[in-house]
Each structure stands twice: as structure tokens, then as C-alpha cells.
Amino acid sequence: MERRTFVKLLGTGGVAVLLPTEIPGCNNRQLEALRPWETLPDIPQNSDIRLKFVSYAILAPNAHNKQPWIVDLRGEGIDLYIDPKRLLPQTDPQARQITISQGTFLETLVIAASHYGIEANISLFPNGIDLLEQIGKNPVAHISLSSKEQKDIQEDELFNFILKRHTNRRVYSGPPLTDAEITTLRGSYTNKDYPLHMFIDPAILSDVAGMMTEAMRIETYNRAMHGETVEMLRFNDDEIEQHRDGLSFPNLGITGMKLFFAKLFTSRNSAFDESFLQRTVDSVREGAFSSQAMGLITSRGTTRIDEISVGRYFARLFLTAAQLGLSLQPMSQIMEIASVKPHFAKSVNLQNEEPQMLFRLGRSSPTPHSARRALNDIVNQ
Numbered sequence: 001m002e003r004r005t006f007v008k009l010l011g012t013g014g015v016a017v018l019l020p021t022e023i024p025g026c027n028n029r030q031l032e033a034l035r036p037w038e039t040l041p042d043i044p045q046n047s048d049i050r051l052k053f054v055s056y057a058i059l060a061p062n063a064h065n066k067q068p069w070i071v072d073l074r075g076e077g078i079d080l081y082i083d084p085k086r087l088l089p090q091t092d093p094q095a096r097q098i099t100i101s102q103g104t105f106l107e108t109l110v111i112a113a114s115h116y117g118i119e120a121n122i123s124l125f126p127n128g129i130d131l132l133e134q135i136g137k138n139p140v141a142h143i144s145l146s147s148k149e150q151k152d153i154q155e156d157e158l159f160n161f162i163l164k165r166h167t168n169r170r171v172y173s174g175p176p177l178t179d180a181e182i183t184t185l186r187g188s189y190t191n192k193d194y195p196l197h198m199f200i201d202p203a204i205l206s207d208v209a210g211m212m213t214e215a216m217r218i219e220t221y222n223r224a225m226h227g228e229t230v231e232m233l234r235f236n237d238d239e240i241e242q243h244r245d246g247l248s249f250p251n252l253g254i255t256g257m258k259l260f261f262a263k264l265f266t267s268r269n270s271a272f273d274e275s276f277l278q279r280t281v282d283s284v285r286e287g288a289f290s291s292q293a294m295g296l297i298t299s300r301g302t303t304r305i306d307e308i309s310v311g312r313y314f315a316r317l318f319l320t321a322a323q324l325g326l327s328l329q330p331m332s333q334i335m336e337i338a339s340v341k342p343h344f345a346k347s348v349n350l351q352n353e354e355p356q357m358l359f360r361l362g363r364s365s366p367t368p369h370s371a372r373r374a375l376n377d378i379v380n381q
């Protein structure tokens, strides 16, 4: 069969036929890049407890799996910085998603600390907020820690779902979300400044799925934007091990024979072929239209503090979905494509609210975890 024909067989919303390990020549290697998902693999028993919190926090959801964090442990507590070398200037030109990804990190860290009986108190932007051009100069947050002796800290029950949570880009199917599930998701946080909208009406789901597809089509056919995403695709195990960030085919929901052929016949160059672009949009369409519910976190303001707060609440909501056994995929393109965003705001009736995190929800089998960098690469000690 021609290489091009193989490429056409690929779909990023593929359904499992065989497990990757069941296919000769497919990944049955233990990847170091996935070890951070094992329970505290790197941390010796008596080491700095702050490393334990950070080792969970790096498992937080984050845009393009850039892992845009620098953690400074040289002083008291923990200082978190945006890594200015890990921005997404094409797909996230205002660094909005990168800032939300600081919020997901912080919330995951707070939850992990509670497991160890430690309260993590966050002061945002202790030295002020950097302009876009200077992002990463000053800390996003200083985290001070107080132990159980001083305060009685309850473990956050979401701790148990940090290692389970993952972004699931498969097609969703099965029974619709129950009222109880929707109520639990709605209860994952309460703050009237960051409203959570849940959509289950089929007409709205279909309308928004159409806009998700259109926004993705525009992004995919923009060479610079698509190029930035392709930069973060990891085409084989060696690339996963080398970079320990970004997205691999299994993370895109490709498993079984499709994974086998994807690894064999797709490359960074072929990712610009018309067939690849089409398959990318088609798979997003398929996924979007299979949504069994959608959620949207908005903010009343548009400051960096708002973005971090959105990230914190989104992390809680994502972990709550994992607790319920539900699949979730953020869909950011509508928020970044100026020609689609106002139609979306109108169709879901937003008034004086900024759409921040839009995501689809449903049921599907899990996909493998995405890579994470070694702690040494993120932490200054």
C-alpha cells in the first residue's frame, strides 16, 4: 500500500482495535517520560517535601503540554515562574492559556500539599504582573507552607484523582451524562466571578460542535498556527523520550493498527500534507459532535489573576470529572479565533463574561498519559 494511502487511514479519533503492546513493533517500551505518573518515582524518602508537591503539580493539565513552569525552591516556600521559553505565540498570542496553565499547576500543588497535611497559601504576583513582552521575569506566585501542627488540614479528596486524570480526545459514546453527574460537576467549585455553564441541549451541543470544528479548520489551515502544534507533536518513542513534553499519537486517541501505521508513516513533514490537515479537522469534528455534554468556565474580568483563577477552578472541575469516570477534552480554538468567538458568545448567550475554558465531556475508554519532564528540568534548587 502507498504511504499516502496509509496516511489517509489515520484518524486522530480512532477507536481501539488492539492495545499498542499487542501489535508487533509497537510501543512496549517503558518510557522514562511517563514515569512521573507513577507514584513519586524520583523522590528519595527523606528529600525536600516541596519536591513531592511539585512532582504532583507537573501532572496538571496545561496548554499543548508545554509544561511552562519554572519552580524556584532556593528560598522559603515555593516561587512559581512562567518559563518564557515555553510560550505559544501563534496559538496563544496573549499567553492566556499559558497563564491558565499556571492556575492548574497551583491548584494541583495545593491539593497535593493537603495530602501531606500541609496548607499551601498562594500570593499571586508578589512583585507585580509582567507585561506580555517581559513574561517570566517576575514570579506568578509565592507559595508559603504551613504544617498540620499549626492548622488542622483536611486532605482534599481530589488528591486521589491526580494520577488518573488525563485529556481524552477520543470519540465519546454510551449513555448521556446523568443529572447527578451534571450536578456533581456543577458543584466542583462555586465562585460567581467565574461562572460555570453546562450545556446538554442537543441543539446547543451541535451548534457549538460546528463552531469548534470551524475554529479548528481555521487554525489548521494557518501554517504558522498549525506549525506550532506540529512542533509539539511527538512522532515516535525517541521523540517522546527526548522532549518529554507535547503530544504523542496515543494522547490523540490513536490506538491499535492506526497507531502502528501512524508511527510508521507520519512525519513532521507529512503533517503539512493536505490529507493530514483534512484528517485533523475531520477528527476534531467527529470528537466535537460526539460530545455528550459541554462545559464553559467564563470570567467577569480579563486580568492575569482572572486567568489563574480560571485555571485553578478548571483543575478542580477536571479532577471531579476524573472522579466520576468521565472523559474531558478542552477545546481552545474558539477562544483564539477572532472570527468565531463572537458567534459563540452570542449562541451561548454570554453577557459581560469572557469565555475562558471550553471543554467537551462524555464517556470513552481511557488514553495513555502524556509525557512529563524530569523535575530537575523544572526546579531550581
Ligand SMILES: Cc1cc2nc3c(=O)[nH]c(=O)nc-3n(C[C@H](O)[C@H](O)[C@H](O)COP(=O)(O)O)c2cc1C
Binding pocket: 059, 060, 061, 062, 063, 064, 065, 096, 097, 098, 100, 101, 104, 165, 166, 167, 168, 169, 246, 247, 329, 330, 331, 332, 333, 369, 370
Ligand atoms: C489552557 C488549556 C488549553 C487547552 N486546550 C486544549 C485544546 O484546545 N485541545 C486539546 O485537545 N487539549 C487542550 N488542552 C489539554 C492539554 O493539551 C493537556 O492538558 C496536555 O496535553 C497534558 O495532557 P493531560 O491533560 O492528559 O495531562 C488544554 C489545556 C489547558 C490547560
